Amino acid sequence: MLRIACPWCGARDETEFGYGGEAHVALPADAAQLSDAAWAEYLFMRSNPKGRHRERWVHTHGCRRWFNVVRDTTTERIFAVYLAGSPPAQLPDEPA
Amino acid sequence: MLAIIAAPAAGSIDLNRYSIFALARNALSRHENWPRAWRSPEPRRSYDVVIVGGGGHGLATAYYLAREHGIRNVAVLERGLIGLGNSGRNTTIVRSNYLWDASAHLYEHSLRLWEQLAGTLNFNVMFSQRGVLNLAHNPHDLRELARRVNANRLNGIDSEIVSTAQVKRLAPALDCDPRARYPVLGASLQRRGGTARHDALVWGYARAADAAGVDIIQNCEVTAIRQKDRRVVGVETTRGVIDASKVGVVVAGHASVLAAMAEIRLPIESHPLQALVSEPIKPVLDTVVMSNAVHVYVSQSDKGELVVGAGIDPYTSYSQRGSFPVIEATVSALVALFPSFGRLKLMRQWAGIVDVCPDASPIISKTPVRGLYFNCGWGTGGFKATPGSGHVFAHTIARDEPHPLATPFALERFTTGALVDEHGAAAVAH
Numbered sequence: 358m359l360r361i362a363c364p365w366c367g368a369r370d371e372t373e374f375g376y377g378g379e380a381h382v383a384l385p386a387d388a389a390q391l392s393d394a395a396w397a398e399y400l401f402m403r404s405n406p407k408g409r410h411r412e413r414w415v416h417t418h419g420c421r422r423w424f425n426v427v428r429d430t431t432t433e434r435i436f437a438v439y440l441a442g443s444p445p446a447q448l449p450d451e452p453a
Numbered sequence: 454m455l456a457i458i459a460a461p462a463a464g465s466i467d468l469n470r471y472s473i474f475a476l477a478r479n480a481l482s483r484h485e486n487w488p489r490a491w492r493s494p495e496p497r498r499s500y501d502v503v504i505v506g507g508g509g510h511g512l513a514t515a516y517y518l519a520r521e522h523g524i525r526n527v528a529v530l531e532r533g534l535i536g537l538g539n540s541g542r543n544t545t546i547v548r549s550n551y552l553w554d555a556s557a558h559l560y561e562h563s564l565r566l567w568e569q570l571a572g573t574l575n576f577n578v579m580f581s582q583r584g585v586l587n588l589a590h591n592p593h594d595l596r597e598l599a600r601r602v603n604a605n606r607l608n609g610i611d612s613e614i615v616s617t618a619q620v621k622r623l624a625p626a627l628d629c630d631p632r633a634r635y636p637v638l639g640a641s642l643q644r645r646g647g648t649a650r651h652d653a654l655v656w657g658y659a660r661a662a663d664a665a666g667v668d669i670i671q672n673c674e675v676t677a678i679r680q681k682d683r684r685v686v687g688v689e690t691t692r693g694v695i696d697a698s699k700v701g702v703v704v705a706g707h708a709s710v711l712a713a714m715a716e717i718r719l720p721i722e723s724h725p726l727q728a729l730v731s732e733p734i735k736p737v738l739d740t741v742v743m744s745n746a747v748h749v750y751v752s753q754s755d756k757g758e759l760v761v762g763a764g765i766d767p768y769t770s771y772s773q774r775g776s777f778p779v780i781e782a783t784v785s786a787l788v789a790l791f792p793s794f795g796r797l798k799l800m801r802q803w804a805g806i807v808d809v810c811p812d813a814s815p816i817i818s819k820t821p822v823r824g825l826y827f828n829c830g831w832g833t834g835g836f837k838a839t840p841g842s843g844h845v846f847a848h849t850i851a852r853d854e855p856h857p858l859a860t861p862f863a864l865e866r867f868t869t870g871a872l873v874d875e876h877g878a879a880a881v882a883h
Binding site for chain 1: 777778
């Protein structure tokens with residue numbers, strides 16, 4: 358059971374949350390002009406790292422707001438929680 | 454391990470062949486002198502083909518490369534010990550009743566190989582065609598099942614709709630009361646489906662591949678894929694560099710990690726898929742019962758344990774543990790379907806890491822790197838496909854062109870949009 362610290366509501370059990378997959382997959386500005394390959398990249402391709410993953414969560418059974426989390430996919434440890442729309446969180450031990 | 458298959462062919466005496474005579478001969482020495490089922494060779498400096506991943510799919514690929522394509526200078530590299538990944542973590546269900554033509558053909562190809570497999574491999578894989586039921590709990594479920602059954606029959610796959618009364622006869626422990634939380638309105642039944650022994654599948658392919666000349670190299674983790682001008686030239690491993698002009702990657706749970714070594718991005722996310730086993734009890738369920746709506750599937754092993762499968766954990770993970778809320782949902786659904794199972798203790802729980810594609814279909818494909826092939830993304834249902842997967846992947850590697858059955862499952866489908874959408878259509882649970 359994960360304990361996730363919602364930026365607005367505080368730490369709650371994972372059952373209150375919905376998972377939104379990889380964060381920072383931005384809709385291309387010129388979507389109508391995209392090649393099929395670029396569209397496939399946006400729609401389907403994911404980094405799926407073994408290690409730290411920047412991902413989206415929504416507090417479905419709480420404030421219903423979206424936010425981002427840095428979680429290690431091998432240990433389930435959560436390193437940081439940060440607001441949706443902000444740039445990828447940089448952890449102290451990571452190269453800028 | 455008993456492996457009694459057939460007597461040796463007349464005139465031939467192969468001391469390594471498993472048979473009733475071998476069993477009797479070894480009984481005289483208290484079964485202490487059985488030969489090892491496969492060698493543990495040192496890796497050579499180069500091979501014609503390197504298969505990365507010593508699960509069922511990888512070993513099957515190597516076996517068919519050697520037996521059907523005459524490519525015997527093959528190594529299977531396994532990070533740990535063979536069969537300890539998803540090959541040993543699944544719920545052993547075999548069926549082929551998929552909705553879409555591409556999937557139906559591929560899984561039916563696999564099922565037909567299953568039906569001959571014990572003889573082919575001279576190894577008892579304990580394939581038991583005890584039938585697979587998919588329950589309908591509401592009128593929409595029934596219509597969906599009818600659609601799939603009709604599609605199956607058009608593809609020549611045995612499949613039928615059975616009534617509530619027939620379900621009750623097939624699985625008496627199931628709560629078929631109309632007032633039940635999940636009333637049973639009927640089910641689809643594939644009589645040729647069933648279960649098999651997952652370890653035996655791995656061991657059988659390993660032994661047969663080894664006998665055909667394949668080197669199975671355990672405790673050998675691939676750390677890099679070597680390429681030159683976008684053409685593969687070998688791999689770097691924890692046991693040294695191995696040259697190969699063809700590399701097939703079959704690493705359920707780690708496809709994205711291996712792809713990243715070759716600068717390839719995949720449409721895959723890795724999730725834990727949990728399973729549970731009860732204490733052993735006397736025979737209570739001699740078929741496989743699956744329910745899409747409540748997402749649980751259960752069968753009884755030969756040891757008497759109930760083998761229960763869940764849906765995937767919602768978030769990506771490589772941890773092979775899984776989260777408790779998923780167990781809670783699975784067990785509550787199981788107990789609603791089979792009230793008497795509420796008295797049982799669960800003995801073990803585990804998770805395997807499954808690589809899920811957006812369309813819940815696998816990728817069997819060439820890649821932008823010449824000589825590098827990927828077989829991955831089997832999601833929650835790879836076990837049943839093991840023989841067919843290995844068979845078509847071996848063809849794809851040997852001929853450098855997709856097997857006709859594998860063509861729809863190429864990586865290009867995510868660019869063309871020709872997805873094989875088996876989410877839900879194929880009965881969600883596997």
